Amino acid sequence: MANYLLEIGLEEMPAHLVSAASAQLEKRVADFLAEKRVKFDTIVKYATPRRLAVLVKGLSDASEAVDEEVKGPSEKIAKDADGNWSKAIQGFSRGQGVTPDDLVLKGDYYYANKHISGVPTSEILTAIGDDVIAKMQFSTYMKWANNSFLFVRPIQWLVSLLDDETVSFKLLDVTSNAITRGHRFLYDEPIVLKDALDYEAALNTAFVIADSAARKTLIETQIAEIASTNSWDIYLEPGLLEEVNNLVEYPTAFVGDFEAKYLDVPEEVLVTSMREHQRYFEVRDLSGNLQNHFISVRNGNAEHIENVAKGNQKVLVARLEDAEFFWREDQKLKISDLVEKLKKVTFHEKIGSVYEHMGRVKIIAKKLRDHAMLPLAFDDKLDRAADIYKFDLLTGMVGEFDELQGIMGEKYALLAGEDAAVATSIREHYMPTSADGDLPETEIGAVLAVADKLDTILSFFTVGLIPSGSNDPYALRRATAGILRIIDNQKWAISLETIINELYSLRLNGFKYDRRDDVISFINGRVAKMLSGIARRDIIDAVLATESLDVARLTENAQALDHKTDEADFKTSVENLSRVFNLASKLDAAPVIDETQFENAYEKVLFDANQALVLTDNVVENVEKLFDLSTPISNFFDNTMVMTDNSVIKYNRLSLLSDIASKASKIADFTLINTK
Structure with a gap:
């Protein structure tokens, strides 16, 4: 059994691409070996900003012979x-x-x-450049020199080592060998590897910790020691920690300071400056109070670390000076003046201004309030929030730190004397900001968030800016998922389709929505994804066919039906109801049931059972009641010719089936459920 090392040496990659690229290389190598029928035990992956590598352990000497x-x-x-x-x-x-x-x-x-016959592994691996490296895919590519070849960053060197033998291949003008490189600034000499297993240890001596997990653990340990020494509480936000880890090859954590006067600026601004702009970790005391210190991680050793800290402090202070200035100047502005200026701020060139967007959102918010039957007590607050909620876009702070949209709006609104609920909704209307982000906690914030996102979706669809494939530049999928999560979280029993239909009948501030069917189909697709972990896909399709877009009810319907799939009567009940649906569709007039036209007892039994069926808010009970109809339905079909030549009798029987189908369709379209 052999061991094989593959390393791709690069110019520094963007930190957010490193982890994904490392995982991709590992998978592509594993798939390549499986395709070539080469067995192996494990793959260990390595990644730093300037290298991607895998060590394949327990590699067979040749591919498996097959007949x-x-x-x-x-x-x-x-x-x-x-x-x-x-x-x-x-x-x-x-x-x-x-x-x-x-x-x-x-x-x-x-x-x-x-x-x-089997092929020697050393021969197979010569194709790894073309079959693995050249086929890697990235969200960002670079082209260099006169080459047509694209990669995440220019390739500087390649290592391809099977035990102690080089497996040679070439990409562009780079030929693989057994020579790797250490830290860019701390180790100038080339590193000649004698064996594939020497890789990690050899790099450690050259100030490179190639194992991402080990490097992250070292960062955590260093920062924990700093926190313990100073009695500080330092939160290592996972996303920031991952990014910092992918910025360095040899980490050394250090402390920086800034003047205490900047603590008068809202801490959200300070934290944003440190985290988002400088990749620093903020420092708090053990009571959770923000301190005038920060933690950063150097890509190097501790030599001259004091100078590094001073340099980082200067960069941060420049940001904080700007923040302090904007904080002071923004408080001189009037909300009414900023809202008026929004008339000249473009929401989208094909749609109109932000001010016009807010006007439509106000109307949608009122409809949502009515359909959700929310208390009228907060009408004035909701109206006020809808009138002003985008004003902070024109503040200096948000202009400099766009991540603070809504957050600064809440703070400035409170300073201006706005109601606390109005101020909170200004912050909450952006929620959720990610797939699993926090949701609005207040009803006003939830209504405003849904209304804002709904107008965005409807207006962008109207002008043809519709997501296609993976392309979604205006994040309409995320907006739709946010709407669904908020409605589900608030337990609003509302039909989005009904609300959308009402909006399409209006002309809002001179703007009329279009492409209704595309919007409904798009939202259905998001609902299906939301329900994917709850029920089978055929059941999801069946409940979506009810055309209500009541998220809470659709979820309950899908869960109730999915829970029945393992029961003995599921197949028979669904098939009987499906037959009812199919025949009911043949009725070409309004259903009218005349009991005097019944010709056998089975019609009367089914009629009585259907009359006794009253659907309630209890979805589980509703499904049970529908499935209880299975026996009278089955007896009816066994003993009754529905499509008889007598048109009056046929019409009466189809009317009876249509009435049953009408009730059942509130749960699902049973013809779409697979019973095979």
């Missing part, structure tokens, strides 16, 4: 009229490396029994 049976031409075309082998059979035989006489007839077809 294959390949299907060839049929017996009908295998020979010509004179009994000679046809050109088709001769061509197939040549392609398989056998003669026609070697073929075996099985049934109506000829087969070739083919032995494929």
Whole structure:
């Protein structure tokens, strides 16, 4: 068993691409070896800003030999009229490396029994450059020199080492060898690897910790020691820690300071300056109070660390000076003046201004309030929030720190004397800011968030800016998912489709929505994704066909039906209800049931059972009641000809089935549920 090292040396990659690129390389190497039938035990991956590597352990010396049976031409075309082998059979035989006489007839077809010998692993690995590295995909590419080849960053060196032997391949003008490189600034000498297993240890001596997990643990340990020494509480936000880890090859954590006067600026601004702009960790005391210190991580050792700290302090203070200035100046502005200026701020050139967007959102918010039957007590607050909630876009602070949209709006609104609920909704209307981000806690914030996102979706669809494939530049999928999560979290029993239909009948501030069907289909797709972990896909499709877009009810319907799938009566009940749906669709007039037209007792029994069926808010009970109809439905079909030649009797029977289908369709379209 052998060990194989593959390393791709690069110019520094963006930190957010490192982890994904490392995982991709690991998978592509594993798939490549599996495809070539080369067995191995494990793959260890390594990644730093300037290298991606894998160490394949327990690699077999050669690919596995296999015997294959390949299907060839049929017996009908295998020979010509004179009994000679046809050109088709001769061509197939040549392609398989056998003669026609070697073929075996099985049934109506000829087969070739083919032995494929193993190939030395060292020979197979020569293709890893073209078959693995060159096929890697990234969200960001670079092209360098006169090459047409694209990669995440220019390739500087390649290591390809099978135990102690170089496996040579070439990409552009770079040929693989056994020479890697250490830290860019701390180790100038080339590192000649004698064996694949020497990789990690050799790099450690050259100030490179290639193991991402080990490097992250070292950062955590260093910062924990600083926190313990100073009695500080330092939160290592996971996303920031991952990013910092992917910025360094040899981490050294250190402390920086800034003047205490900057603590008068809202801490959200300070934290944003440190985290988002400088990649620093903020420092708090053990009571949770923000301190005038920060933690950063150097890509290097502790030599001259004091100078590094001073340099970082200067950069941060420059940001804080700006923040302090904007904080002071913004407080001189009037909300009414900023809202007026929003008339000249473009929401989108094809749609109109932010001010016009807010006007539409105000109308949508009122509709949401009515449909959700929320208390009228907060009408004035909701109206006020809708009138001003985007004003902070024109503040200096948000202009400098766009991550603080809404957050600064809440703070400035409170300083201006706005109601606390109004101020909170200004912050909450951006929620959720990510797939699993926090949701609005207040009803006003939830209504404003949904209304804002809904107008964004409807207006962008109207002008044809519709997501396609993976392309979604305006984050409309995220906005839709946010709407659904908020509605579900608030337990609003509302039909989005009904609200959307009402909006499409209006002209809002001169703007009329279009492409309704596209919008409904788009939202249905997001609902289906939301329900994907709750029920089978066919059940999800069936409940979505109810055309209500009541998120809470759709969820309950899907759960209730999915829980029934393992029960003995599920198949029969669904098939009977499905038959009801199919026949009911043949009714071409309004249903009217006349009991005097019943010709047998089974019609009357089904009619009485249907009359007794009253759907309530209890979805589980509703499904049980529908499934209880299965026996009278089955007896009815066994003893009754629905599509009789007597048009009056046929109409009456179809009316009865239509009434049942009408009730059942509030749960699902049972014809879409798979019972096989």
